[in-house]
Amino acid sequence: MPELSYREAVRDALSRAMRADEDVFVMGEDIAEMGGSMGVTQGMLAEFGADRVRNTPISEMGIVGAGIGAAMQGMRPVVEIMYEDFLTLSLEQIVNQAAKHRYMSGGQLKVPITIRTQGGAGWSPGAQHAQQLEAWLVHVPGLKVVFASTPADVRGLLWSSIYDDNPVIFFEHRTLYGLKEEVPDELEPIPLGQARVHREGTDVTVVATGRLVHESLAAAQEAETHGLSVEVVDPRTLQPLDERALVESVQKTNRCVVAHEAVTRMGFGAEVAAVVQYAAFDWLDAPIERVGARFTPIPFAPVMEEFVVPHANDVLAAILRTVGKDVDGG
Amino acid sequence: MAQVLSGGLRRVIGDGEGVPDGRVDGLDDADLLDLYRSLVLLRTYDERSVVYHRQGRIGTYAIFWNHEAMQVGSAHALADEDWIFPSYRESAIGLLRGIPASTLLSWWRGHPAGWWNPADYNVASICVPIATHVPHAAGLAWGKRLRGESAVAITYFGDGATSEGAFHEGANFAAVMRAPLILFCNNNGWAISTPLAAQTRAETLADKAVGYGMPGVRVDGGDVLAVFEATREAVERARAGEGPTFVEAVSYRAAPHATADDPRAYIDLARVEEEKRRECVGRYEGYLRRLGLLSDEEREEIRSGAAALMREGIARAEAEPAPDPSILFEHALASPPPSFAQDLAELRRILGRTEAGGAASPRPSGPEGAGPEGSV
Numbered sequence: 001m002p003e004l005s006y007r008e009a010v011r012d013a014l015s016r017a018m019r020a021d022e023d024v025f026v027m028g029e030d031i032a033e034m035g036g037s038m039g040v041t042q043g044m045l046a047e048f049g050a051d052r053v054r055n056t057p058i059s060e061m062g063i064v065g066a067g068i069g070a071a072m073q074g075m076r077p078v079v080e081i082m083y084e085d086f087l088t089l090s091l092e093q094i095v096n097q098a099a100k101h102r103y104m105s106g107g108q109l110k111v112p113i114t115i116r117t118q119g120g121a122g123w124s125p126g127a128q129h130a131q132q133l134e135a136w137l138v139h140v141p142g143l144k145v146v147f148a149s150t151p152a153d154v155r156g157l158l159w160s161s162i163y164d165d166n167p168v169i170f171f172e173h174r175t176l177y178g179l180k181e182e183v184p185d186e187l188e189p190i191p192l193g194q195a196r197v198h199r200e201g202t203d204v205t206v207v208a209t210g211r212l213v214h215e216s217l218a219a220a221q222e223a224e225t226h227g228l229s230v231e232v233v234d235p236r237t238l239q240p241l242d243e244r245a246l247v248e249s250v251q252k253t254n255r256c257v258v259a260h261e262a263v264t265r266m267g268f269g270a271e272v273a274a275v276v277q278y279a280a281f282d283w284l285d286a287p288i289e290r291v292g293a294r295f296t297p298i299p300f301a302p303v304m305e306e307f308v309v310p311h312a313n314d315v316l317a318a319i320l321r322t323v324g325k326d327v328d329g330g
Numbered sequence: 331m332a333q334v335l336s337g338g339l340r341r342v343i344g345d346g347e348g349v350p351d352g353r354v355d356g357l358d359d360a361d362l363l364d365l366y367r368s369l370v371l372l373r374t375y376d377e378r379s380v381v382y383h384r385q386g387r388i389g390t391y392a393i394f395w396n397h398e399a400m401q402v403g404s405a406h407a408l409a410d411e412d413w414i415f416p417s418y419r420e421s422a423i424g425l426l427r428g429i430p431a432s433t434l435l436s437w438w439r440g441h442p443a444g445w446w447n448p449a450d451y452n453v454a455s456i457c458v459p460i461a462t463h464v465p466h467a468a469g470l471a472w473g474k475r476l477r478g479e480s481a482v483a484i485t486y487f488g489d490g491a492t493s494e495g496a497f498h499e500g501a502n503f504a505a506v507m508r509a510p511l512i513l514f515c516n517n518n519g520w521a522i523s524t525p526l527a528a529q530t531r532a533e534t535l536a537d538k539a540v541g542y543g544m545p546g547v548r549v550d551g552g553d554v555l556a557v558f559e560a561t562r563e564a565v566e567r568a569r570a571g572e573g574p575t576f577v578e579a580v581s582y583r584a585a586p587h588a589t590a591d592d593p594r595a596y597i598d599l600a601r602v603e604e605e606k607r608r609e610c611v612g613r614y615e616g617y618l619r620r621l622g623l624l625s626d627e628e629r630e631e632i633r634s635g636a637a638a639l640m641r642e643g644i645a646r647a648e649a650e651p652a653p654d655p656s657i658l659f660e661h662a663l664a665s666p667p668p669s670f671a672q673d674l675a676e677l678r679r680i681l682g683r684t685e686a687g688g689a690a691s692p693r694p695s696g697p698e699g700a701g702p703e704g705s706v
Contacts, residue, residue, distance in 0.1 A: 025476065051476055057506055062499030065465020066507075069483075070473035072448065072466065073413075092496070096459055097466070099662075105455050106445030107661035141662045165664035193667060240667030 001184060007177040009151035010040050010116075013158035014078060016187055018048055021076065024162060025052040027063060028080030028116075037082050038118055038177055060089035064115060068098050068167075071113040076162055084119035084171065085131050098167035099142030110165045114158070120211060120261055121309040122175035127297035130305070132210070132262035137169045138239040138271070144192055145239040147171040149213040152183045153236055156190030164192060173210040173261075192237045195245035201231035204319050205249040207272050208234055208259040212291070212310065216259050219315035230319060238268060246272060247279040254285040255322040259315050264292030289318035332556045337534065338548045339580060342555035343617045351617055354559050359623055361406075365554055366618060367632055368402040368426055369611045374636035375422045375431060379438065382644060383589045388438040392418040395585040396552070399610035400516045402426070403557025404484060404577070407565050415454045415467040415485040419516060423486075427451040431643025436650060442657055443650045452481075461491035464500030464513065471509035471568070482510035482568040484561070490521025492535055501576070505542040510568035512561060513576045516551060518583035523596040539576035551581030552610040555617075584609060655681065 004012060017024045025048075026041060032055040035042030045053045056063050060081055067077040081087050087094065094115065101111050121130040138145045144166050148154035154172065161168035198213060199220055208216040213234045220230035233249050235242055250256045256276050258269035273288040293309045320326070332340035333352060344351040357365075376395050383391045394401070397419060405414065405426045416423050422434050429451055437444030437456070448454045454470075457463035467485035474481045491497050492515065504511040515535055519526050532538060539546025545567070549560040557579055564575035584605040586593050593602075618624035655677055659670040 022477075054507075057499075057502055059499040059503060061496055062465045062468070062503040065462070065496060065500060066469025066472060066503050069466035069469025069471070070476075071469075072454065073470055073473055075473050075477075077469075092459065092462055093465065097457075097462060101455060102664065103662045104445075105447065105661075106442050106657070107664075108445060108447035109449070109455065110664060144663070240663075240669060243668070 001182040003180050004151045004155070004183050005177065006151045006154055006172070006179045007038065007040055009155035009183060010158060010172065011042070011044065013155045013162070013187065014041065015044060015047065017076075017078075017159060017162045018052060023075040024078065025054065025075070026078045026080065027054040027056055027067060029056055029058055029063070029082050031055060031080055036080060038174065040177075041080070060086050061093055064090040064093040064113075065097065067113045067115070068093060068101070068111055071111045072101070072109060076112050076114070078114045078116060078162060081115060081117040083129050084117040084133050085128050087117060087133060094137070094143070094167070094169065095140050099140045102166070103142055111167050112163075112165050114161045114168045114170055116158075116170045116172065118172040118174050120173045120175060121293075121298050121305050122211070124300060124302040124305045126300040130298040132260065132293070134169075134171050134209075134238055135262055135266070135268045138268060142167070143239060144168045144237065145171070146192060146237050147173075147209050148236060149173070149176065149210055149234055151179060151181045153190060153196065153234075155183060156188050157192070157236060159187055160189045160192050163189075168192070171210065175211055190236070193240045193242055194237065195233050195235045195242035197231065197233050197245070197249070199230065199232040201229040201253060203229045203253055204255040204257060204322050205231045205233060205246075205253045206257045206259055206315060206319065207246055208232060208315070209238065209268070211261055212259040212315070215310065215312040216315045218312040219319060222312065222316050223319050226320065226325065228319065228323065241271070241275070243275050243279070246276060250276050250280045251283045254283050256284070257289040257291060257315065257318045257322060259291040259310065259318070261309055262292055263295050264290050265295045267292055286322040286324075289321055291315050291318045332549070332559055335550070338536070339550050340548065340556045340560055341550040341553050342559065343553045343613055346616055346620060351620060352555070354555050357555075357558070362618060362621075362623055363628075365402055365406055365558070366614060366624065368406065369398045369554060369614060370632050371425055371636045371639070372398040372401060372422055373611050374633070374640055375425060375434075378637075378640040378644070379435070380589060382435070387644065387648065388435060389440055390588055390590045391438055392421060392588045393585040394419050394422070396581060396583070396605065396609045397516055397518065399554035399614065400514070400551045400557055400579040400581065401486075403554040404512070404514050404561040407558050407561035408484060409481070411452065411479075411481040412565070413452045413454065413467070413470055413481065413483040415463045415470075415483060416456050417460075417463070417486050417488065417491070418456055418458050419488060420486045421456050424451055424453040427453050429453065430646070431639055432646035435643050435647040439647055441647065441650055442653045443647065461487050461494035461497040461500070464491070464497050465503060468500045468504035468507070468509050468511055471504065471511040471574075472507045475508070475510060475571075480569055482512065482565055484512040484514055486514050486516060488521060489515060489517040489519065489526050489535060490524060490529055491515070492538060493529055501542050501544075501574070504574040505544050508571065508573035510571070511574040512564045512568060513574060514561070515576065515578045516581065517578050518551070518581050520583045520587070520597065522587045522591060523593070534578060536576060536578040542576070544574050544576055546576040546578065548578045548580060551579030552608065552613055554610060554614050581610075
């Protein structure tokens with residue numbers, strides 16, 4: 001089994017899809033000779049040529065809009081928005097166009113576009129380059145939203161996103177690009193809408209996304225020293241959400257923590273908490289805990305960034321609160 | 331060939347007095363009559379739609395009276411394989427591609443029978459947000475090139491749309507990619523109540539094309555033949571791989587922006603009256619008569635044919651049964667997730683309760699699809 005980094009896994013999925021299907025192409029800012037700001041598309045220009053690995057003007061609304069136009073005729077464009085913070089420049093095209101065309105044509109027009117983007121804190125890029133904005137998009141009927149946390153997942157999920165007939169917003173986390181793991185020789189598509197249990201446990205369920213999956217796994221390891229068995233579940237697809245997997249896990253453990261890097265307030269974690277409390281109210285032994293960034297822009301100063309975004313110790317503290325151990329308050 | 335008037339405005343149709351009529355190469359007498367049929371079809375559709383709105387039979391409606399020459403002239407310059415991206419002002423342009431009147435009227439009634447599959451007619455869904463479809467057209471056109479297909483795309487928008495970011499990004503994208511696209515601007519001088527002078531300091535909108543590195547041409551928007559000829563040249567360029575063209579068709583809005591608009595508060599009424607006297611269908615009729623190509627009988631036959639089509643169209647649209655609420659959840663996503671079925675079951679439970687109790691009707695009373703004035 002080859003070992004791939006998260007970055008290589010994204011590239012592998014893109015390249016395999018482009019080899020398999022002439023209608024798949026990639027388009028974005030600085031993705032050709034430069035290979036993208038995160039190096040994801042490095043080497044692809046040589047294999048596929050400048051028409052299918054297409055540099056574009058600095059033009060997020062144009063990139064997404066043109067991708068929609070290409071998708072309307074049955075092509076499967078994968079467009080890259082360099083930072084998810086720049087999705088804001090293309091929101092009209094995503095929210096009012098890509099998400100609505102199928103509905104407003106009575107299901108007759110499909111827009112199978114995949115919009116890849118990346119973001120997150122971790123190397124202190126500042127308030128306009130470090131956000132996690134997935135909660136904005138899970139709110140829009142007509143979109144699918146994916147957030148992969150491992151090389152195998154990112155590869156299998158990206159393939160499924162490209163071949164999904166709906167518009168898919170595909171989030172990658174910047175700090176994960178160097179993460180390596182062994183992956184199967186053959187790409188195994190991972191169905192959208194299917195959660196993954198990373199670690200089984202009996203006392204507390206942690207529902208985590210993106211970078212926080214790894215922070216939560218570290219916290220779960222640490223929780224063993226407190227005598228706690230923690231289950232870590234990654235929804236992987238945020239919209240549609242695999243509600244059944246989350247609820248079944250909590251019905252087993254009776255406690256739930258939700259962890260993401262995005263701000264806690266009004267966040268995706270609130271939706272998970274609502275789903276779990278509604279379906280598993282009588283199973284819950286403690287209030288559902290939420291872990292996320294503090295409700296403030298991400299600061300530029302590295303030391304300050306650390307104060308705002310969550311880490312393993314924040315997840316561990318939340319786990320302990322669900323069993324009545326308040327490590328912060330003593 | 332067209333004459334070029336002051337301001338670079340191209341014109342073919344004369345005024346029956348000092349300005350002589352021209353001819354367009356490649357258009358025979360039958361083609362000239364086809365253009366007339368299309369003009370009358372759109373004119374009849376538009377005038378009847380205003381009436382249907384007043385009668386409460388369709389919702390708020392965007393009027394295109396006196397825009398017919400721009401739509402007909404340009405659409406006739408396309409091949410069937412070419413894609414049309416309309417704005418709301420071109421809501422009925424699909425009639426020229428065979429979309430039934432009942433479908434378009436159903437669209438304005440907010441009925442699912444108003445949906446069409448764009449790929450069946452190569453006519454995209456109508457975009458109401460301004461200029462938002464310009465990048466779509468650029469992307470589709472570029473995709474055609476990427477696939478090695480010969481089709482081109484045309485996108486329609488108004489003068490106000492040139493202020494939008496999406497116009498800029500779509501135009502620039504098309505130019506950079508040499509996408510086979512025609513950017514067709516119907517400059518009627520008004521963006522609802524905002525005149526062109528408050529929209530741009532550019533001398534002409536066609537001047538903007540220079541900044542994108544594409545040709546910009548100006549044409550009399552009331553002259554169906556000049557529009558046809560200019561668009562045909564742009565289509566030929568696009569098909570030959572020479573990239574996009576910006577066509578600015580100049581006219582003056584002689585009708586309200588939409589049925590919810592009363593332009594008396596802002597428009598030059600004397601100018602409107604002048605424009606109505608030289609409206610585009612009448613101008614072309616004069617041209618055909620001077621050539622001896624249109625008899626009174628033919629004129630009557632064409633007009634009554636269009637009127638009959640509208641009567642049949644509205645009757646068919648009104649005969650459509652009320653839609654089932656399940657369509658609310660059917661079409662937002664391919665292979666809808668379980669939550670859609672849960673939401674539908676919940677809605678059916680509530681509807682069942684109100685119907686049984688007679689407390690509330692799930693359908694609003696009053697004319698179906700009739701929106702209140704002002705709710706554009």
